[in-house]
Structure formats: structure tokens, C-alpha cells
Amino acid sequence: MHPLLRRPLLNLILPCLTLTLLLLTAYNLRPDRASGFLVASPPPTSGPAVCPNPDTEREILWPPRPKTKEEQLRYLLLRSSQPPPPGPRIRPVPTLPAACIDPWLASGLPCSQKAPPLPADLLWTWVNGTDPLQLSSAAAASLAAGNTPAKSRTQAASKLYRENGELLYSVRSAMASVGSWARRAHVVVGDYNLTDCAPESWRDENSTLHTFSPPETRMAQLPQWLRPLQAGGEWVDGGVQLDVVSHWEVGVREKVFNSFAIEAALGQVEGLADNFVYLNDDYFLLLPLSASSFFTRAYGLVFRFQSDLLVRGSSTSRASSTGEWAALEWSNNMLNQRFGERQRPYVIHVAKGMSLPLVEELQLSFPAQFEDTRTHVFRSNQDAYLGFLFPHFVIERHREVLLWSFIVARLGGEGDEWGEGQMEEAWRVLGGGEGEEYYKDLEVRRGERETLVEGRVKRVLGEEPKSTVYKFSSHDGYPYHLPSRAAKSFPTFPAPGHSPTGTTPPACTLEFELCLGTEGEPSVLASQVFKRVAFELPQCGDCLITALVGKSGVKGLNAFLPLPQAEPAGQEQELPEGLTPVLPLSSTWQSADFSLSTIFPHPRSSLRAFTLALLARYTYTIADTPVRFASLRTPLSSKQVLAALDKDRALAMACVNDDIVSREGDVRKVMGEWMGKRWAGRRDWERGGWW
Known part of the structure; x- marks a missing residue:
């Protein structure tokens, strides 16, 4: 090569080599977008994974070495040492301006003073019942409770919490219906103690072994469709912020497979507005609804009942100990002991407007019953049922x-x-x-x-x-x-x-x-x-x-x-x-x-x-609001039920219940296609796909 050509070629090669080295270094120290923490080196092929640090890391992928990618799920990290939330207390309820209360309540004269709209949140409870950690925990809890074989209660828990992707579309439906006036959205999820991991260790230049033991950690379930967050990040869609809150953080310190136990702690959700709409993951809002469909200053909370279905009170329920009616009859017995005996109408399974100060007052009125319910690992015949108790307590x-x-x-x-x-x-x-x-x-x-x-x-x-x-x-x-x-x-x-x-x-x-x-x-x-x-x-x-x-x-x-x-x-x-x-x-x-x-x-x-x-x-x-309870059992009946929901243009709310008895995969496909067609638009906090 001619000497005059050597220097330009060298000037070209050296930057290319430098860039290649930088890219290789960045790849080896890349932030894992799925887990949210820095991966310094490939994980070991055997032995327990290194324990994460919840003070610096938001998420974790688990299990660390899955056989297939589908087996690995994202979880939120939180400290096990986090103290229980503050207990309930008596607080004021937002109402009309003081000068308006006497003329309005005594004489029915409307208030001429303008009051600001009531801040209101959305609240869901959700558990991924097909999570392997959930299934193994339920089986172990059932065996510990003396149920041998553990099939009945484990199957019951699986059916109640089976993951069909409903939460994504329930959230989408609510945002389309009430997102214009909702302030925040909260999703209350299950969690697990992280024990199958090893402290991080390293050797210095003198070959001395050092070990770092992070704080005891729990893993909270995470809807897989939420986009990963970096440290300090938030899930936001328009003006609505979404939070994921674990059972541990609301004070449920037993691993429970009982929706009544979880509901018994909803008054302790941090940052929850004084007025909120409570939904299960199979509740859908089908039409635009105003805040006055749930609560107002002048007319208060809005309740919906099935008046032709009355609940008696009983301290010795005739109903199955794993069913809703056992909790209904026990809860009405609680009301009878406090307010006098009577049958009370069934509360419809749809989104419910609730008041946080009055939920706390209800908890304070029946402290022993709510405390006991929070410790019931499985449903029992002595569960305090918040969804039934709350409206009747207010009345x-x-x-x-x-x-x-x-x-x-x-x-x-x-x-x-x-x-x-x-x-x-x-x-x-x-x-x-x-x-x-x-x-x-x-x-x-x-x-x-x-x-x-x-x-x-x-x-x-x-x-x-x-x-x-x-x-x-x-x-x-x-x-x-x-x-x-x-x-x-x-x-x-x-x-x-x-x-x-x-x-x-x-x-x-x-x-x-x-x-x-x-x-x-x-x-x-x-x-x-x-x-x-x-x-x-x-x-x-x-x-x-x-x-x-x-x-x-x-x-x-x-x-x-x-x-x-x-x-x-x-x-x-x-x-x-x-x-x-x-x-x-x-x-x-x-x-x-x-x-x-x-x-x-x-x-x-x-x-x-x-x-x-x-x-x-x-x-x-x-x-009264046009509502419907839809039960999905078989592929054919599910198509018919969902088609009926689409046909009735006046329907504003629906509960689509998993009662699958055959061909589960086909029913899930029918349901998924219906939900995807009805609420196709993604929200800003999604990463795509419900799994």
C-alpha cells in the first residue's frame, strides 16, 4: 500500500474499533427492559438467583431460569418490613357547603353556592389465578388447612381468580366511560414472600468474600400488559394515574385466597379518594356514565339493588361455606345485631360508588368481624362482605x-x-x-x-x-x-x-x-x-x-x-x-x-x-341503571350471551362471570375476541397484549 494511503485508513479503522468495543460493553451492561434492573452478567445456570434489592429495583422476572419464555412473569418488588397501613378513623364526608345544608335537608331548597366536583377514583381487586406461584400457594394452604385431597378448595380458588384477560378490558371500559372525571386508578393485587434467592456476593483483590443481604422482599403480581417502569416512573393515561397496590400494603398479612378478606382491607388503600368506584375485574362499563351515576353532594351515594332477591340474616348459614350466600347471610346477621332484624335486598354485581370515610366508619363499627375476615385464608361462613354491608350500613x-x-x-x-x-x-x-x-x-x-x-x-x-x-x-x-x-x-x-x-x-x-x-x-x-x-x-x-x-x-x-x-x-x-x-x-x-x-x-x-x-x-x-349479569359456560352459550350484550344498546353496566364448564380454551377465545373488538383502543400505560 502506498504510504500516503496508510494514515487515512488508520483514521477510519480506529473509530470503528472503538465504536464496536462501546457497543459490546453497552450490551453486556444493558438495562433489561422487562425487569427494570441492571444485568451485570448472565445469571448462573444453577443454584438460586441473586436476591433483588427493592430499594433500587422496581420489577423482577420470575422464575429466573424458565424452561420457556411464557413461564416467566413480571412482578413488582416491595419490602417485607413495610409497616401496616394506618387503621380506620372517623373523618368528614364531603357534602354541600355548610350554609346550604339546613335549607336543603330541612325544606328541600337547592343550594345556590357552586361547589367543586367531588374528586373520585377507580378501584379494582385482581388476582392472577393461573400464576404458578398462586396455584402452588393455594395448594399448600389447602393442605395446611387439613384438606386432603386439596382439590376442592384449590379448584374453587382457581375458578374464582382464573385469568382470562378481563382486567385489561375492564380498565379500558372504565376509562372510556368515566375517564373524563376519574382522578386515579388503583389495582389491588396478590403478593408472595421471596425466599428462593441468594444474597449477592463478590471477592475483592485479596480474595475476601463479601456478602450483601438486601432487605426481606415480597413480589406483587403485576398485570403483564402494563409497560415496564424505570425508577421514579408512573403509569399515566391522560390525566389519570394508575397504581398497583399489594395485599401486603393494605394490611392483609396472611396469604389469602378469599375475596372477602381482600375487600375487608380496601379502606386502607393509600391515596384513595374519599369517593371511589369499586369494580371487580369482570365488571364492564358499556356506556358513558357521569359522576352523578355514582355519587353527588346533594343526593349522596347511589346504590343499586335487586329488590326481588332478599337476604336473610343467619349466624349459622345454611349455604355452602365456599359460596357468596354464606357471607351474605352472615353479613346480614351483623346488620341485624346492630340495626334490628329484617331481610335486605341483594346488591347487584356491578360497579359500586363508595365513600372511603364511611367504609372506615363501617370497619370501626365491626372491628372484630373485619379483623377476623382478613385472616380467613379461604372463604368461610363467617366472612364480613363489604360489598353487601356498605350500602345497607349507610341506609x-x-x-x-x-x-x-x-x-x-x-x-x-x-x-x-x-x-x-x-x-x-x-x-x-x-x-x-x-x-x-x-x-x-x-x-x-x-x-x-x-x-x-x-x-x-x-x-x-x-x-x-x-x-x-x-x-x-x-x-x-x-x-x-x-x-x-x-x-x-x-x-x-x-x-x-x-x-x-x-x-x-x-x-x-x-x-x-x-x-x-x-x-x-x-x-x-x-x-x-x-x-x-x-x-x-x-x-x-x-x-x-x-x-x-x-x-x-x-x-x-x-x-x-x-x-x-x-x-x-x-x-x-x-x-x-x-x-x-x-x-x-x-x-x-x-x-x-x-x-x-x-x-x-x-x-x-x-x-x-x-x-x-x-x-x-x-x-x-x-x-335503576340498565345492567346485566352474563354467565359464560360453554363456547356456544358464551357467543349467545355476549351477542345479547351487544344487541342491547341501552345496557350501561355488565358483569361477565367465568362459570366455564367445558372447553375452557374455546370459551376464553370467544371472550377475548369480544372484549378486543368492543374495547380495541390501547391506553398510554399499556405495552401491548394482555399477557
């Missing part, structure tokens, strides 16, 4: 406040007295005739009400709740008025509006002496009369509420409330800062003290304002 609390307000706060007063003067005043308020003896029975008819007349909800809220019709409001009293004879279903709600006075038969007969008398004594305690009316003889309380709603006029609940003129001069009309009104927290009505001095030890504050704040706290609405 019963509101009923309790109505009766307490009239009997204790309005009539009994500070002295907790109930004698001739209180009975005469009750007789007068209830419409007893002048000069009549107050021990006679009173026939009670339903009064005309305009709370939900056509167009009024839209005028009050400024919008019509989408795909939702309000059928009953707590502003009209109590929905489950005990029928005079056995009924298979209730409630039935009369159409709002006017009807000719006196043409309807009596709704009930108030046995005044039985319900409100002193039982032969000159006087008794007002709080004792309240307990009799509210819990011991619930038909008395139901009829009294019906009567007082009628005496309140066409709107409002004024007849229940302490009178404004009864407030002492110089009394503050607003409640002390930091005071959250609440009635006793107890699991039985017998153990609770309802005396005014116990509940309201603030003589310089307004008792009327206190009572109104209680009513506002438990405000609710019962609504």
Missing part, C-alpha cells in the same frame, strides 16, 4: 339518625327525659287530634312528595345522571318499610307527585302506646324509647318515619329536626372546627349509648346543625 345509619333526631335530640333533650310532656308533643307533631288521648293508635298515610318529580334532579344537579334514574332518595325517609304481611320483594317506590288526599289505604298503623309509651312508668329515658322504636320493634320506627316524612310537607325532613327557636340565646350556629358528627360505633345496639349528653357534649353549639350534619353524612339514593 340503616340514616334511618338511625332520623329516629334519634326526633326522639332524643328534639323531644328528649339534655336531660334524656321521656314522660307525659314528650308524649304529648309527639302526639301533636304526628297529627293526633286535639283533646284525644295520646295512647290511641294512629293510621299513617304516605304524604305527597316532590323530591324526585320529573326534571327536579336535573335542576338541582345541573345535569341528568347518565343511564341512571333515581328511584328513591333518603330525603324521603326509609325505603324498606316493613310490609304488613310477608312479601317476597321490596321496596316498591310510589311515583313522585300529587295524588288525591285520603284515597290511598294507610301505609301503617302506629301503635302509639306500644311504640312511644312509658310502659306504665311515670317516665323513662328518651334514649331507651329510641332503642325500642329503632331496633327492638323496628316496625314502630318504620311507621314513625313514614308519618314524620308526611308531616314535613312535599319536600325536606323538617318534622324530624330540633326546632331553630329551641336553640338557647348566644349559641353558636356552626359546629366547632374539627368536630365530625357521628352516632355510636358499636356492633350491637344494646351496647350503644344514645343519650344526648354522650353524643353531643357541646352545649354552646347548635344541636340542629349537629343533627343536620349527621343526615348529610349518610345521604343516599337508590337508582
